[in-house]
Amino acid sequence: MSWVLVMPLVIPFITAVIAFILRNSPANRWVSVVGSVLALVAAAVLMVSVLKEGVVAAQMSNWSAPFGITLVADYLSAVMVVITAITGLATTVYALGEIPEETEKLGFYALFQTLLAGVTGAFLTGDLFNLYVWFEVMLIASFSLLVIGGGKERLDAGIKYVALNLVSTLVFLSGIGMLYGVTGTLNMADLRGAVAAAENQGLITVIAMMFMVGFGVKAAVFPLFFWLPASYHTPYFAVSAVFAGLLTKVGVYALMRMFSLVFVGDIGFTHEILLWVSLLTMFTGVIGAAAQTDFRKILSFHIISQIGYMTLGLALFTPLALMGGVFYLVHHIIVKANLFFVAGLARQYAGSTDLNRIGGLYKSAPLLAALFIIPAFSLAGFPPLSGFWAKYLIVKAALELNFWFVTFVSLFVGLLTIYSMTKIWAMAFWKPHPDGIDPTPNRAPPQVTRAMILPIAALAAMTIVIGFYPEPFVQFAETAANQLLDPTDYVTTVLGVQP
Amino acid sequence: MESLTAILIGVLTAAAVYMMLARNIMRFMFGLILLSNAVNLTIFTAGRMTKGEPALVPYGQDAPLTDIGNALPQALVLTAIVIGFGLLAFLLALVFEAYRRLHVVDTDAMRHAEPKEDTTK
Numbered sequence: 070m071s072w073v074l075v076m077p078l079v080i081p082f083i084t085a086v087i088a089f090i091l092r093n094s095p096a097n098r099w100v101s102v103v104g105s106v107l108a109l110v111a112a113a114v115l116m117v118s119v120l121k122e123g124v125v126a127a128q129m130s131n132w133s134a135p136f137g138i139t140l141v142a143d144y145l146s147a148v149m150v151v152i153t154a155i156t157g158l159a160t161t162v163y164a165l166g167e168i169p170e171e172t173e174k175l176g177f178y179a180l181f182q183t184l185l186a187g188v189t190g191a192f193l194t195g196d197l198f199n200l201y202v203w204f205e206v207m208l209i210a211s212f213s214l215l216v217i218g219g220g221k222e223r224l225d226a227g228i229k230y231v232a233l234n235l236v237s238t239l240v241f242l243s244g245i246g247m248l249y250g251v252t253g254t255l256n257m258a259d260l261r262g263a264v265a266a267a268e269n270q271g272l273i274t275v276i277a278m279m280f281m282v283g284f285g286v287k288a289a290v291f292p293l294f295f296w297l298p299a300s301y302h303t304p305y306f307a308v309s310a311v312f313a314g315l316l317t318k319v320g321v322y323a324l325m326r327m328f329s330l331v332f333v334g335d336i337g338f339t340h341e342i343l344l345w346v347s348l349l350t351m352f353t354g355v356i357g358a359a360a361q362t363d364f365r366k367i368l369s370f371h372i373i374s375q376i377g378y379m380t381l382g383l384a385l386f387t388p389l390a391l392m393g394g395v396f397y398l399v400h401h402i403i404v405k406a407n408l409f410f411v412a413g414l415a416r417q418y419a420g421s422t423d424l425n426r427i428g429g430l431y432k433s434a435p436l437l438a439a440l441f442i443i444p445a446f447s448l449a450g451f452p453p454l455s456g457f458w459a460k461y462l463i464v465k466a467a468l469e470l471n472f473w474f475v476t477f478v479s480l481f482v483g484l485l486t487i488y489s490m491t492k493i494w495a496m497a498f499w500k501p502h503p504d505g506i507d508p509t510p511n512r513a514p515p516q517v518t519r520a521m522i523l524p525i526a527a528l529a530a531m532t533i534v535i536g537f538y539p540e541p542f543v544q545f546a547e548t549a550a551n552q553l554l555d556p557t558d559y560v561t562t563v564l565g566v567q568p
Numbered sequence: 569m570e571s572l573t574a575i576l577i578g579v580l581t582a583a584a585v586y587m588m589l590a591r592n593i594m595r596f597m598f599g600l601i602l603l604s605n606a607v608n609l610t611i612f613t614a615g616r617m618t619k620g621e622p623a624l625v626p627y628g629q630d631a632p633l634t635d636i637g638n639a640l641p642q643a644l645v646l647t648a649i650v651i652g653f654g655l656l657a658f659l660l661a662l663v664f665e666a667y668r669r670l671h672v673v674d675t676d677a678m679r680h681a682e683p684k685e686d687t688t689k
Contacts, residue, residue, distance in 0.1 A: 198644055205651045212658055224666040226681035228593060231659050235600055236588075238655075242648060243607040249641070250614025303681050 071127030073118050074140040074193060076111035077150050080104060081157075081186035089179035098165055101178035105158040108185065112147075112154040119147040124552070124562040126195065134564045135259040139195035141563050143556075144549035145395060149192040149322055152402050155531075156314045157185045159524035163410055164307040166520030172218050172305070180217065184210035184311065191319050195563055197245050197255045200323065204241070204287070208234055211316060214308045215300060226300035233286060233296040241283030248276050258563035260331045261556065270334055277332040277339050281324070288320030290380060291349040294373045298357065301372070302365035302422075306413025309365065313372050314406030318398055321379045325394065328383060329553040336386060343384035348478050351377030355485040364412040364422040364497060367489050368405070371448065374482060375401050378463055381475070385466050391550035393462030396543065400447070400455040400535060407444040407528040411437065414521045415497055424496035431498040436522070438498050443529040445494065447536065449487040455535035458543065573613045580606035593663055593673045600659070604652040608645050615641025 084104025091097040119125050119142050126141040128134060142150065161181070168177050187207030194200050212234075216227035249255055251272060252263035267273055282293070289297040297317070301309050324343075332339055354374025361367045379401070382394020412422055418434055419427035431438045447454035450461075460483060467475040535542050552558060580602050587599030620637035667673055670680065 198647070202647065202651070205655065209655060209658065212655075212662075216662065221670055221680045224662070224669055224680075225678045227662055228666055228675075228678065229681075231655075231662060232593075232596060232600070235655055235659065236603075239600075239603050239607050243610045246607065246611030246614045246641075246644075249611070249644075250616075299682050 071129075071140070073115050074125060074127045074142060077108060077115055077154070077189050078140075078186055078193065080108045080111055081182040081189065084108070085179045085182035085186065088182060089176050092174055092176050092179065097173065097178055098161075101161045101182060102158075102165070104182060105154070105161045105185075108189075109151075109154040109158050112151045112189075115142055116147045116151050119144060124558045126562045135254050135256045138199050139256060139258070139563050140193050141195035141258070141559065142193055143552045143559050144545065145322070145325070145553060146192045148395070148399055148545065148549065149318070150189055152399055153185060153188050153192065153315060156311060156402060156406050157181075159406065159410075159528055160307050160311045160314075163310065163413070163521055163524045164305075166517040167305055167307050167413060169218075175217055177214075177217060180210050180213050181308075181311070184214060188315050188319055192322060195257050197248070197257055197260065200257075201238075201242055201245060204238060204319070207316070207319065208238065211312065215304050215312075217308075218305060220303075222303045226303040230296050230300040237283050237286030237293075240279055240286075244276050244279035244283055247272075247279070251276070256563065257326070257330055258556075258560040261560055264331050265334060273332070274335050274338060277328075277335070278342075280327055280332070281339070281342070284320045284323045284327070285346070286320070287317065288324060288376055288380065289317050289350075289373050290346050290376060291353050291373075294350070294354070294376075297373060298366060298369045301369040302363060306365075306409055306416070309369075310406045310409035310413070313368065313409050314402045317372055317376055318379075318402055321376060321383075321398060324380060325383050325391075325398075325553065329386075329391070330556050330559065340384050340386050343380055344475070347377045347381035347384050348475065349377075350374065350380065351478060351482045355482045355489070358489045359485060359492075361489075362424045362496075364415060364424060364427075364493060365409065367424075367493060368408050368412060371486065371489065372405060374486065375405070375448070377482070378460070378479065381479070382463055382466070385463075385470060385472070385475075386554075387466055387470065388547070388550050388554055389462060389469060390466035391553055392543070392546045393459060393466055395549045395553075396462055396546040397459040399542070399546075400459045400532075403528050403531050403535075404444040404447050404456065407525055407532070408441075408448065410521065410525045410528070411441045411444070414518070414525065415441075417517065417521070419497070419502065424493065426503060427497050428500040429498075429502035432501075437525075440522070440525050440529050441494070441498065443532055445490040447532045449490050450483045453536045455532050455539070457536065458539045462543075462546075569617050570613055573609055573617070577606050577609050577613065580609070591675050593666075593675055593678075596675070597656070597659060597663060601656055604648075604656065608648050608652070611648060612641050612645050615644075 088097045088100045091100055124143045126139055129138045187203050187210055190203035191200055194203055212231050215230055216223050251267050254260055254263050264273055286293045351374050354370050358367045358370035379394050379397045382390045414437055415430055416422050419430055421427050447456040450456045464476055464479050584599040584603035587595050615638050620635045623636040623639040625632050
């Protein structure tokens with residue numbers, strides 16, 4: 070059975086190697102496209118087998134569970150792997166239009182596939198130290214993708230991004246070291262029992278906080294988010310779309326995994342902190358967005374704000390809240406990547422992302438305007454788009470707990486989200502172009518436009534499908550949440566039958 | 569021995585934090601290197617320091633004959649050192665390139681990607 074789990078990892082790596090060897094030939098971009106399609110197939114196969122069996126696990130090199138490295142996929146991991154493959158494919162197609170040939174020759178597609186491999190690995194691993202290794206694979210690829218193509222802006226952003234992410238990695242790593250010192254194991258399923266059995270629960274809580282800080286920086290929660298708005302608006306649009314869609318979500322995923330599987334001994338303390346952190350994240354993110362006048366900077370701040378909703382789902386820690394958190398995670402990856410895609414195409418047409426210097430897109434590119442509306446309103450939570458269901462679940466969970474303040478903040482932040490989405494709409498699409506030019510699609514070569522609009526349309530279609538037929542997705546999220554709250558299946562599948 | 573390394577880790581971390589609070593990006597980087605070594609030592613110490621033989625099984629046996637040292641923390645530290653080395657090398661190259669292009673190592677002066685500080689006040 071192990072190939073089901075290994076293939077989604079191996080395919081991007083092989084693709085990366087081939088793309089790197091062929092980087093000087095135009096074939097390398099098609100290698101990347103084919104690799105992404107194959108990765109999507111592998112992810113779908115994994116999904117099918119998880120749907121059939123609940124939890125799938127494989128021991129690498131047949132070293133039995135607590136000793137070797139385990140790959141494991143439950144509902145949450147499986148859906149994250151699938152969504153990674155979808156985003157990867159969409160971004161690769163988008164990159165065909167956006168990435169110039171000289172950047173391609175520097176090995177853009179190889180780095181991109183390595184990034185996807187790192188993200189997939191982080192979702193699939195069942196071993197804490199292995200998770201660290203996948204984080205590093207992902208980080209080194211993201212560092213290079215951030216600064217590739219050069220320019221003063223990118224170097225400046227790159228230094229801040231690299232430096233702060235390295236600090237967070239070190240915090241995470243020392244957390245791993247201390248957890249190993251206390252429990253003597255690194256297997257996540259084994260850790261659940263070992264952490265609960267540990268004598269010094271105070272020390273466990275300290276370690277839990279180290280993990281929260283380490284993952285919190287990656288997930289960009291308050292007050293650790295400042296690297297994100299400093300860097301996400303500088304790289305190529307394809308790169309910032311995949312960063313916005315996937316990288317922060319790896320942090321959220323790791324938080325969800327560790328704080329539902331391992332650190333559940335002192336929920337009153339850890340999840341209370343998470344709750345306040347989430348609320349502040351939602352609020353500061355959206356306020357930051359309101360102050361910006363650049364297309365991508367607004368979207369970057371919105372990532373932070375939306376991350377708050379996901380961690381809020383984890384912090385409330387009821388089946389309904391976690392279900393909302395999982396649903397939010399998936400919905401947000403699709404929507405946010407798509408919005409960055411739209412920003413890229415808007416720049417191709419209108420020449421800038423500064424909202425004061427562009428305009429008139431509604432008149433000259435009505436298709437793009439329509440495609441912007443879908444993810445933008447989904448992000449703001451308009452029914453019947455996917456964001457509505459995500460917000461509905463979270464708010465309902467807060468109401469069930471009688472957390473009135475939480476409910477108020479969630480709804481208020483939703484309102485401010487609409488404000489900044491309408492700001493983009495009014496300034497980029499509605500008002501006439503300040504230079505008086507007509508930002509026609511003809512300003513970009515047709516094959517560029519075609520490659521860039523295809524993924525936008527596909528992701529927008531997915532948003533609509535999730536919005537109109539939420540039933541299967543909600544049910545899926547429910548099972549995923551139940552697996553997170555009661556990981557007995559996860560633990561027994563990884564460790565074999567428990568005595 | 570453990571208390572000695574624990575103190576060493578503390579000293580390294582303190583020095584690292586002091587260095588990383590500087591505006592100079594080179595100092596920040598040296599701080600990061602110190603911190604990364606402190607973390608490696610943490611893993612090593614957390615794996616318990618015991619006297620023992622190398623974890624080798626003699627030919628023809630199923631298990632080692634004497635008490636052996638714990639090989640796992642060493643493997644972890646080795647991995648962490650290699651990864652940390654790669655990342656720090658990348659950071660050094662990045663800082664050097666930034667210095668070449670932006671002509672500064674002062675983080676306050678690096679405002680190309682972010683809005684300039686409000687100097688009207």
